[in-house]
Amino acid sequence: MEKTNYSMLMEEEIKRIKQNSKKPTLLLHSCCAPCSSSVIELLLEYFDVTVYYYNPNIYPEDEYYKRSKEQESFCREYFKDHNIKVISEEYKKEDFVKIAKGFENAKEGGERCTLCYKLRLEKTAVYAKENGYDYFASTLSVSPLKCTKMLNEIGEELSNKYGVKYLYNDFKKKNGYKRSCEISRELGMYRQDWCGCKYSYYERIISSAKGFIFDLDGTLSDTMPFYETYSPNLVRHFGKIPKPTIRDDVRLLTSEEVCEYVVKEYNIPHTPEELLKETYKQLENLYGKDGKLKDGVAEFLDFAIKKGKKICIASATAGKFIEMFLKQTGIYNKFEFYLSCPDLQMYKDKPDIYYLAAEKMGLKPSETIVFEDAHHAVITAKKGGIKVVGVYDVCAEKFTDIIKENADIYVESMKELIFE
Numbered sequence: 445m446e447k448t449n450y451s452m453l454m455e456e457e458i459k460r461i462k463q464n465s466k467k468p469t470l471l472l473h474s475c476c477a478p479c480s481s482s483v484i485e486l487l488l489e490y491f492d493v494t495v496y497y498y499n500p501n502i503y504p505e506d507e508y509y510k511r512s513k514e515q516e517s518f519c520r521e522y523f524k525d526h527n528i529k530v531i532s533e534e535y536k537k538e539d540f541v542k543i544a545k546g547f548e549n550a551k552e553g554g555e556r557c558t559l560c561y562k563l564r565l566e567k568t569a570v571y572a573k574e575n576g577y578d579y580f581a582s583t584l585s586v587s588p589l590k591c592t593k594m595l596n597e598i599g600e601e602l603s604n605k606y607g608v609k610y611l612y613n614d615f616k617k618k619n620g621y622k623r624s625c626e627i628s629r630e631l632g633m634y635r636q637d638w639c640g641c642k643y644s645y646y647e648r649i650i651s652s653a654k655g656f657i658f659d660l661d662g663t664l665s666d667t668m669p670f671y672e673t674y675s676p677n678l679v680r681h682f683g684k685i686p687k688p689t690i691r692d693d694v695r696l697l698t699s700e701e702v703c704e705y706v707v708k709e710y711n712i713p714h715t716p717e718e719l720l721k722e723t724y725k726q727l728e729n730l731y732g733k734d735g736k737l738k739d740g741v742a743e744f745l746d747f748a749i750k751k752g753k754k755i756c757i758a759s760a761t762a763g764k765f766i767e768m769f770l771k772q773t774g775i776y777n778k779f780e781f782y783l784s785c786p787d788l789q790m791y792k793d794k795p796d797i798y799y800l801a802a803e804k805m806g807l808k809p810s811e812t813i814v815f816e817d818a819h820h821a822v823i824t825a826k827k828g829g830i831k832v833v834g835v836y837d838v839c840a841e842k843f844t845d846i847i848k849e850n851a852d853i854y855v856e857s858m859k860e861l862i863f864e
């Protein structure tokens with residue numbers, strides 16, 4: 445079937461417009477200043493253009509206002525002789541959340557995007573109708589990543605529904621995209637490298653990495669609650685009262701160090717080795733029998749492997765327990781290798797263990813992503829120049845804000861990062 449040439453349809457419409465003495469009004473939806481640049485430059489000659497900034501898809505909120513300010517200052521300064529009006533709507537992310545529900549894991553360009561185009565174009569059509577504009581359109585087709593056919597079909601449908609003329613377009617054509625890049629470069633404009641929504645932001649980060657470094661407890665496995673209760677229970681077992689801070693006091697310690705600490709701090713009449721023997725029995729049960737993979741982990745590991753990512757583990761747990769857990773849950777063969785902090789005497793207060801993991805995968809640290817549930821490890825990896833996915837764990841709930849602040853992505857389940 446012959447493809448519709450939307451660029452030609454626009455030219456024909458412009459030819460008709462040129463026969464009239466008065467320029468018609470056009471409400472031009474814009475997603476950001478860089479995309480709008482060549483489009484406004486092209487249309488100003490034929491239309492009285494008003495720019496309409498309504499993009500509830502944009503994530504995070506800061507980004508929304510950053511783009512809207514850039515849009516306003518660009519129109520004010522670059523087109524100063526034209527006095528272009530810019531209408532910026534308030535950030536209403538719930539508009540987008542509602543339409544994206546059920547399509548969170550769709551790939552960029554899929555069903556979620558169709559609904560996202562429609563949401564923004566429909567709001568533009570309604571505003572154009574209510575405020576007496578002659579035409580409406582959107583800058584979105586300037587991007588080579590957007591489906592021009594879909595955009596124009598939606599525009600046509602809305603035009604029929606609301607009775608406002610839609611200006612067919614394919615703004616990337618006739619060097620439109622190239623020109624938008626030139627203007628952005630010339631003005632040193634802020635140009636984001638993801639489409640807009642949270643999912644496109646996540647997808648861009650995940651797809652740009654070549655290797656993933658996973659923590660084990662609390663990230664891949666549901667074993668953290670054991671550690672929450674283990675040290676206080678140990679103290680109680682010997683008839684002593686644990687301090688309220690005990691969990692934090694031992695948070696960064698290995699099992700051996702916890703036993704030494706408990707014996708010394710609470711005057712326990714046993715050697716650390718005796719306590720450790722008992723601990724090991726419990727750990728064998730935990731990693732060899734009771735521990736489970738967290739929600740979404742198995743699916744995400746398969747997705748990562750399918751996408752050609754190298755995957756490994758860097759964990760604060762002893763190597764023999766890591767291995768027990770991986771074998772018991774049937775995921776041992778998925779990993780290139782595992783690194784154990786206590787075995788290597790490298791802890792997560794420094795990024796060296798992540799650097800070593802990257803090196804063993806034949807990658808630069810910047811080509812990897814670290815997955816962690818613990819705030820101190822998130823901070824270490826981030827300060828070490830590595831991208832981080834913060835993973836929710838029930839035991840780290842009180843540190844959620846710190847993790848969100850420091851991680852590049854924060855997820856409740858790794859399922860959120862599967863885009864297909």
Ligand code: SF4
Pocket residue numbers: 501502552553556557558560561639640641642643644
């Ligand atoms: S990827 Fe872009 S077009 Fe698709 S839903 Fe996200 S913001 Fe909208």
